[in-house]
Amino acid sequence: MNDRQQIKLTQGIDWPIMGLYLALVMIGLLSIFAAEYREGDNIWQNVMHQSTNYARQVLWLLVSLVLATIIWLTDSKFFTAMANLMYAFGLLLLLLVLAIGTDVKGSHSWLVLGGFRFQPAEFTKLCTNLALAKYLSSLETDFNKLRSRLIAAALALIPCAIIILQDETGLALVYFSFFLVMYREGLPGVLLVVAFSGIILVLSALLVDKNILFIIFSVVTVAVIYFSRREIKRSRSRLVLILGVWAFCSVFVMFIVPFAFTKVLKDYQVRRIEVMLGKENDPKATYNTRQSMIAIGSGGFFGKGYLKGTQTRFDFVPEQSTDFIFCTIGEDFGFFGSLIFMGIFVALLLRIIFIAERQRSTFSRVYAYGVASVIFFHLAINIAMTIGLAPVIGIPLPLVSYGGSSLMTFTMLIFIMLRLDADRQMVLR
């Protein structure tokens, strides 16, 4: 262990992740700059006075890098030790927000400290990930038992529920990404299939008339019963299962979805989903998606060139520094640039999975998968939203979008993982 004192500070760091991280934050900075910069702006003055988003983002980046350094210098045991405490702290923060939070753009999810605004819902992703890793890696946990699975699910869904109460549905949905981690850790695959079928069921319920769907379900069910009549003769339970699925689907489509859409979801949420499905033609409602698609679509193959995009620079795209930051890339760098950009993210995700799989401790593996899942969920929803594949859900693009809470959370997520990875040889936790 004495050798360790002489080892370089950077010993054990995973350089590919580090490089991809830096590439993404730089792309982010340049994109925020492009979204905001007007010819003739005095950049230095803006940076000095912190009067623009890119100037503030530079500050957040510096803070993030300081945090990253601190994390890197911390012993990895600290994170395992602190995981539950941090989760508790995170929940406390979320509850605090419910009590004394500030409304920003219709969501009651911000804490104002001095001059700074902070969104705990971002930070609790980290806490949840740590707590989940801690729980799944603990020796008492047998993830094959239903009880453990329920506890793990609760760990993810409790913050999610509080965040929904804060009217920040987008960030709340992110917590569902932890089910991908649980799947990796042994949650039955059939759940994934069920979840997927559920999504398809919801979509078809929205797109197709419910009576027609009911008829289709019935026909399919009759067909299935006919073709599996031998098996049914062998076991009655098969028939019960098939009829159960038929009954559930029918009830779901006929009653639950319409009920959810009229009673549970808020008006704007319903409208956003309808916009995505192309059912809503009101220009006001479709404005965001339309402008975003125009910006990205007008980029063409090679793009208009950096700082030359007319749509992003002249405020046609809403929220272009935060949720719609991808428009800048799509417009200025075209399909070619978007491809490279997506390539960088894919490389990052695959590298994280690679790192996860090389861990000897369950904690580190679960944690790393958690990081990958959260980033993937953010990426997929955010980009899909900008190109009209998903309803407008306000979640940022990791490391790229403007926003201190988001940038710091993802930085910490990644650097804790790097710290854990650097120490992977140490012990089996």
Add this chain to the structure above:
Amino acid sequence: MSVYNQPRRRVIQLIILGMVLLIITRLFFLQVVEKKYSKLADANAVLRKVVYPSRGMIYDRHGRSVLRNEVMYDLVVTPASVKNIDTNYLCQILQIDKVEFRKRIVNAIVKNGRVRQSVFSPLLPPEIFGRLQESMYLFQPGFELMQRQIRSYPYAAAANILGYIGEIAPQTLALPAYKDYQMGDYLGMTGLEKTYENVLVGQRGIQYLVKDNLNRPQGPYEKGEFDTAAIAGKNLRLSLDIDLQVLGERLMRNKIGSVVAIDPQTGGILAMVSSPTFDPNLLSGSYRTRNFSKLFVDTTKPLFNRAMQGTYPPGSSMKPLTALVALDEGIITPSFGYPCRGAYTACGRSIACEHSEPGHAANLRLAISHSCNSYFVNLYRLEVDSRKWGSVRKGHQRWYEYMRSFGLGHRLGVDIPGEYSGTVADTNMMNKNYHGQWNSCSELYVGMGQGAVAVTPLQMANAMCIIANRGSYFLPHFVQTIDNDKEEQLKKYREKHTVAHVTDTVYKSVIYGMEDVVESGTGRNAQIEGVIVCGKTGTAQNNARINGELVKLKNHAFFVAFAPRDNPRIAIAVIVENSGYGGTYAAPIAGMMMEKYLHDTISVKKKPMMKTMLDYVTIDPVIREKSKLDSLNGATAKLTTDQILNVYFHN
């Protein structure tokens, strides 16, 4: 455990790759396959703005600008930016009340929205502009002053010559010749503004700007790569003498009629007065439409350019032309005389002559100076009945052709639109009027300028040029040169037309006759000290059919002249409607105009004459009473007789 989970890792990787592939496929369709988005983006963000060049200016023969562009200011407002301003003070400067202020703001919002500029107060008068400019910083950024170019006429004269510009009409816009114009563009509607629209307008530039989501321009698109620069319109230089024009308009005040003065050596028009006239500035600027309708309905018809649209029987001023035809055809010599006894009776009816003393028409010169009616109706008859032609029809046709070559009976082609052709009866018309039964007696009055002949003052001035030049003329025109232009349009005005082939000595008898008219005859009022003036008065009978009854109205006074006799520099035609004798009412005006042009001043001796002319009112009292023109009148508006006299006679 790890080995057991290997397929799950693959599943997760596949989920990630699958989702990314879905996104990339979508991006491919959005960015590469679908082309509509770049068009939509341009529609979103590119603003095509027409840059208007400044319109060409117009100078008179001495380089004085008679039509130029003036910068005026509009006060524009951006309602969203109006904050914390002293509304009371602004209202006080603009001389409006707060109710009006609020009304205009609301109008601006309704018209253009809150974040775009709208005109709050157009074309600020100079004194308001001055006060506003001093305190503008108090009202910014909500209010700004914005430049605007309008046409301005510093001399407030020559309205019908210069013309005005107006918004293009939809039916004009549909014509292929106007394909470069857009709705709302201004173009020349009348006068020189219309004829020379193609050179005055310049070339519009197009600027592509990028705009933001609120339609606010944000700067050039692609660094102005697709922009085309605006090229300023070309300037016109006229033969017009603006001083002469103003003098003419003043002398003609309170009279209906016109004055046309032409430089015989070039055909360039020196002055073209149509009275009553108006201040051309009225048809420029914010009250254009209102003023136009006032002028349009006015009983004195100020928009009617009588100098080339009014047609009159020329009366005796026609006689030199009758003589020229006979001389050119060799039918008479200058020594030809006619024994007039105070009337012409050869055609069975009596045509009275002003003179009855024997020998007053003993030769051509005497006949012209005495304006012997008998002599010239006889001359017409001799011309058309000449054996040379074989029949009266051929003779009359020949006479008609002469008249045409003198510029009568057809449009001369002056370079402002709307010219009338006048009338000269050709054989067809005679056949029609007389049902084919006619002879030299039927229309013998045309020899003395009555009957089937009607001319415009412009045509008469041009005819004087022919006599002054001894048989040749240039098409009368205004524009001498166009700056930096090939001047294709002007070629026809530089072509000399020769119409009669009479020897100089023969001309002399006509010219001397006209000299005598001014020296000792009816045109004495046109005399100029030290200059030999040749002229001819005409008193055209003016019969009109009112309620089906032929009523004899007061005669039109006509006077045509040129000066000096040798090397003439100015030819002029003056008509004063419903006044009386040409020598009394038209000749003094012609004399003063010529003197002003030749000497650049008017001799003090003519002061009483000018006073008389200025004060002389021939305009019908009924028409005058109904007219609202006094307040609209141009160069003569607001000036008293004494003030005008002081302009020309200092002391």
